[in-house]
Amino acid sequence: MDFTIQNQKDTRSGFGEGLLEAGRRNPKVVAFCADLTPSVKMGDFAKEFPERFFQTGIAEANMIDMAAGMALSGFVPFTGTFAAFSTGRVYDQIRQCVAYSNKNVKIAASHAGVTLGEDGATHQILEDIGLMKMLPNMTVVVPCDFNQTKNATIAAAEYDGPVYLRFGRPKVPNFTPVDEKFVIGKAQLLQEGTDVTIFACGHLVWKAVLALPILKMMGINAELINIHTIKPLDVEAVLKSVRKTCCVVTAEEHQRNGGLGDSIAQVLALHQPCPMEMVAIDDVFGQSGTPDELLKFFHLDTPDIVEAVKKVVARKQ
Amino acid sequence: MTINELERTATQVRRDIIRMVHGCQSGHPGGSLGATDIVTALYFDQMDIDPARFRMDGDGEDMFFLSNGHISPMLYSIMARRGYFPVSELATFRRLGTRLQGHPTPMEGLPGIRIASGSLGQGLSVAVGAAQAKRLNGDKHLVFVLMGDGEQEEGQIWEAAMYAPAKGVDNLVAIIDYNKKQIDGSTDDVMNLGDLRAKYESFGWNVIEVSGNNMQAVVNTLKFVRENAFQGKPQLILAHTVMGKGVDFMENNHKWHGSAPNDEQAASALSQLEETLGDY
Numbered sequence: 288m289d290f291t292i293q294n295q296k297d298t299r300s301g302f303g304e305g306l307l308e309a310g311r312r313n314p315k316v317v318a319f320c321a322d323l324t325p326s327v328k329m330g331d332f333a334k335e336f337p338e339r340f341f342q343t344g345i346a347e348a349n350m351i352d353m354a355a356g357m358a359l360s361g362f363v364p365f366t367g368t369f370a371a372f373s374t375g376r377v378y379d380q381i382r383q384c385v386a387y388s389n390k391n392v393k394i395a396a397s398h399a400g401v402t403l404g405e406d407g408a409t410h411q412i413l414e415d416i417g418l419m420k421m422l423p424n425m426t427v428v429v430p431c432d433f434n435q436t437k438n439a440t441i442a443a444a445e446y447d448g449p450v451y452l453r454f455g456r457p458k459v460p461n462f463t464p465v466d467e468k469f470v471i472g473k474a475q476l477l478q479e480g481t482d483v484t485i486f487a488c489g490h491l492v493w494k495a496v497l498a499l500p501i502l503k504m505m506g507i508n509a510e511l512i513n514i515h516t517i518k519p520l521d522v523e524a525v526l527k528s529v530r531k532t533c534c535v536v537t538a539e540e541h542q543r544n545g546g547l548g549d550s551i552a553q554v555l556a557l558h559q560p561c562p563m564e565m566v567a568i569d570d571v572f573g574q575s576g577t578p579d580e581l582l583k584f585f586h587l588d589t590p591d592i593v594e595a596v597k598k599v600v601a602r603k604q
Numbered sequence: 605m606t607i608n609e610l611e612r613t614a615t616q617v618r619r620d621i622i623r624m625v626h627g628c629q630s631g632h633p634g635g636s637l638g639a640t641d642i643v644t645a646l647y648f649d650q651m652d653i654d655p656a657r658f659r660m661d662g663d664g665e666d667m668f669f670l671s672n673g674h675i676s677p678m679l680y681s682i683m684a685r686r687g688y689f690p691v692s693e694l695a696t697f698r699r700l701g702t703r704l705q706g707h708p709t710p711m712e713g714l715p716g717i718r719i720a721s722g723s724l725g726q727g728l729s730v731a732v733g734a735a736q737a738k739r740l741n742g743d744k745h746l747v748f749v750l751m752g753d754g755e756q757e758e759g760q761i762w763e764a765a766m767y768a769p770a771k772g773v774d775n776l777v778a779i780i781d782y783n784k785k786q787i788d789g790s791t792d793d794v795m796n797l798g799d800l801r802a803k804y805e806s807f808g809w810n811v812i813e814v815s816g817n818n819m820q821a822v823v824n825t826l827k828f829v830r831e832n833a834f835q836g837k838p839q840l841i842l843a844h845t846v847m848g849k850g851v852d853f854m855e856n857n858h859k860w861h862g863s864a865p866n867d868e869q870a871a872s873a874l875s876q877l878e879e880t881l882g883d884y
Contacts, residue, residue: 346767352730
């Protein structure tokens with residue numbers, strides 16, 4: 288993979304472009320938004336397809352269930368609000384009418400994780416991956432940059448079934464190929480290596496990319512895999528890598544409990560036990576600050592990934 | 605169907621409800637018996653539907669959603685009697701492996717069920733979504749949703765109640781099964797609902813009240829709402845019903861919200877309900 292930074296863009300804008308493109312490709316794509324149209328970047332879709340855009344007001348429960356009702360007739364509804372209000376606030380609606388009823392609703396969740404920044408813990412959901420992956424029928428997608436979020440949004444629109452699509456607020460390095468087809472459930476090998484496997488998702492993928500040259504200087508040849516689909520997990524890709532490297536670090540902007548690391552640990556415990564370290568939020572809530580400050584404060588930054596790798600490689604020996 | 609035929613059908617549905625709930629010793633007979641007349645009128649007379657060719661999308665036909673999913677025995681009986689699935693399947697209600705789950709779900713493949721319900725307060729939103737889909741499709745059919753009165757205590761109801769008139773969803777007919785009872789007692793005691801009519805009217809709905817166990821009145825009301833659809837506003841039918849209607853010892857008694865009759869009680873109930881169409 289070429290790690291050249293094409294530009295700095297927010298993943299939410301990738302969603303906005305992807306939604307517009309999905310809407311152009313399929314007249315059945317519709318969008319609901321709970322009074323956050325500019326924030327979640329649904330404005331372009333609303334402008335081009337006003338008859339297919341539904342402003343729900345600040346009423347997320349109603350939004351989710353209306354989307355489920357509309358999905359009955361073959362429409363492909365996207366719901367848009369912050370991740371905090373896309374999951375915990377509407378868990379029962381998603382559980383009953385989307386997941387259990389298996390309706391083709393796409394839950395587009397912006398501003399996930401601590402990189403939401405200054406708004407603080409009420410808005411920085413760190414439990415959403417766990418909440419969503421526990422639901423049968425639910426697919427959980429966490430793309431890593433602008434291009435990938437755009438392509439994941441198009442893929443979600445084409446996929447038949449409930450999808451939770453998680454993305455974020457800040458501008459981050461955009462490095463994945465512009466029009467790379469996004470395959471739901473297929474892990475993305477970013478760097479081959481032999482000594483350790485780093486599994487990362489979302490904003491932490493780039494933080495892991497930055498760790499690669501540092502590790503190389505230490506003589507550690509790390510493999511980096513972007514697990515952009517938490518569920519269904521690409522178990523085959525995980526095992527293939529781990530059988531080679533025999534130790535693992537996971538990195539995510541989410542609670543340890545219920546997140547990516549938790550999913551990987553389950554695979555390892557069942558199939559290929561080996562040393563593992565987790566870079567994740569350790570059972571606390573977030574707080575106000577800038578995204579960069581918060582990633583440092585909560586030990587989700589490149590140096591933390593490097594430290595975790597050193598530790599796990601030592602444990603292997 | 606004539607009023608008499610509808611009434612005789614409703615009587616058989618009530619027998620089915622008692623026998624189903626008695627058969628598995630669980631379920632919700634009270635609300636089921638009270639809402640039987642209005643849903644019978646919908647399925648056997650007033651909705652344009654095609655049970656033999658059930659389609660999930662509901663395109664080109666009227667759609668019905670049961671928001672208070674716990675009164676599933678009523679819906680299952682009516683759907684079976686209407687031809688969605690074999691009447692004999694009613695005997696499987698709430699038993700392991702059944703398509704007739706305790707609360708309705710599409711996941712077991714039962715024809716006629718489009719979405720799960722049971723966790724209360726969600727059906728109105730689903731119906732609004734389905735109604736908007738019909739508007740997008742240019743489909744001039746109606747979407748009906750039945751809710752409980754206790755269910756009006758759920759906050760989400762009022763999100764949907766605000767949305768539908770604000771967006772002019774005028775192909776939607778909501779019905780409240782207004783029996784004034786819920787699990788813990790009368791709605792007045794548990795949570796005074798206040799003036800439901802005034803509340804919905806202030807939100808922008810057209811509200812029609814009806815004696816919900818009077819078949820002629822119910823049919824007239826359903827005809828009225830169809831004639832008054834597509835005029836800019838959603839419509840609400842406030843159906844005054846009697847919980848446990850048709851079985852003297854269950855009528856107006858909230859204890860029959862979610863309890864099954866024993867053998868003696870079931871026999872007594874069935875003796876009050878003529879077998880008009882043949883038991884399953």
